[in-house]
Amino acid sequence: MQQAEIHDFLVRFFSSSGCSILPVSSADQLKVQLTKEMDKRLMNRPFYWHYIEQIGAEPELATLTFRLNDNDNDGEFIHFGSPRLHQIMNTVEELGRFxxxxxxxxxxxxxxxxxxxxxxxxxxxxxxxxxxxxxxxxxxxxxxxxxxxxxxxxxxxxxxxxxxxxxxxxxxxxxxxxxxxxxxxxxxxxxxxxxTDWADQANERWEKDQQLLDSFYDYQELKPERYTQEKKALEEQYKPVxxxxxxxxxxxxxxxxxxxxxxxxxx
Structure with missing residues (x-):
């Protein structure tokens, strides 16, 4: 996922969620005024929301500023693999499940x-x-x-x-x-x-590594626990599924x- 694709994804996500896209000074930035629902989902401040709803006050909704250029200093750097993008993708999955x-x-x-x-x-x-x-x-x-x-x-x-x-x-x-x-x-x-060639080839690689493992412990009549652990690890690594x-x-x-x-x- 390239930075331009991330930008387009974020714009679509926040726009469809009712959030406001705010003006920015650079094309490598994105500034968003969150809705109440998105603030609750993304900002991790449950005590604030509990207090506001208890007293019936008007909440101050959070604003997020993202930067897609690592050389920029204004905003939170977001890229493929970043925790914030992962959080947003999880939110998309939760909201769009059905x-x-x-x-x-x-x-x-x-x-x-x-x-x-x-x-x-x-x-x-x-x-x-x-x-x-x-x-x-x-x-x-x-x-x-x-x-x-x-x-x-x-x-x-x-x-x-x-x-x-x-x-x-x-x-x-x-x-x-x-x-x-x-x-x-x-x-x-x-x-x-x-x-099934992909599975057949994986089984062949599994068998070769298993033979190599067996050769290390061939001289031991009673195999140690380590052998059992390594054998299980090979199964988890190679078993086609x-x-x-x-x-x-x-x-x-x-x-x-x-x-x-x-x-x-x-x-």
Whole structure:
């Protein structure tokens, strides 16, 4: 993540959270007036908020100034890996874990909106090496149509948290829990068809290191505790595993005819 990308990310985050972006003297700076909610989440001053709310006083909301150039002295230096950026990303994950959105349609469109369940997943291939991929899957909760690249498709639509006037939503026939299980089965089936060369190579490296470890203790009939610990460490380092983690999810009321059938993956 480059500094320009961090700047854009911060602007989008604070703007969408209702915070005010204040004027700055340099393009390498960002100054933000926090809302009450963001102050509570980011500033770590619970005693202040407890006192203010007890006496019913008007709070003094914090202002944050970030600098994206390490040579600048004005503000908190923020970069990829910095504690503040990590804190903000965790906040994004907490706030955006599940959302509900509605598609904004042209006035001449049919008013019916169909329910779609969208999941964004991080798939991690782990051994002594690690590689992460993001998968985005959408499932229509009436007929079970499933598409990949759901998040990219959503970016092409106009969405709002409030249902548009003169529209109505269709009731789902598939429950949220059942929809999640369908997507899980789909992802699992796809993973089972993928090449396993990365895992085979990790197992080969694991076996070589295990043989080397055994050679160090070959002369000892009764292996010491250290041998057991090192053997376990090799397993933790090399054992191939695929982990799937939910990043966030959402219920989206959409008009399928505006983006189907080109994206249909399965049913």
């Amino acid at each position: 959302i509900r959105m509605y598609q904004i349609l042209p006035s001449q469109s049919a008013p019916a909106l169909e329910p779609w369940l969208g999941l964004n997943l991080k798939i991690s291939y782990q051994c002594d090496l690690k590689k992460d991929f993001i998968r985005s899957v959408g499932l229509q909760l009436i007929n079970g149509t499933l598409i990949e690249g759901f998040q990219s498709m959503l970016k092409r639509l106009q969405l709002n948290q409030k249902m548009p006037d003169y529209c109505y939503t269709l009731s789902p026939l598939i429950t949220i829990n059942s929809g999640i299980r369908r997507i899980e089965r789909f992802i699992e089936a796809e993973l089972n068809t993928e090449p 695929i982990k799937v983690k939910l990043i966030n999810a959402g219920l989206f009321y959409l008009q399928s005819s505006t983006f189907l059938p080109d994206l249909i993956k399965d049913r």
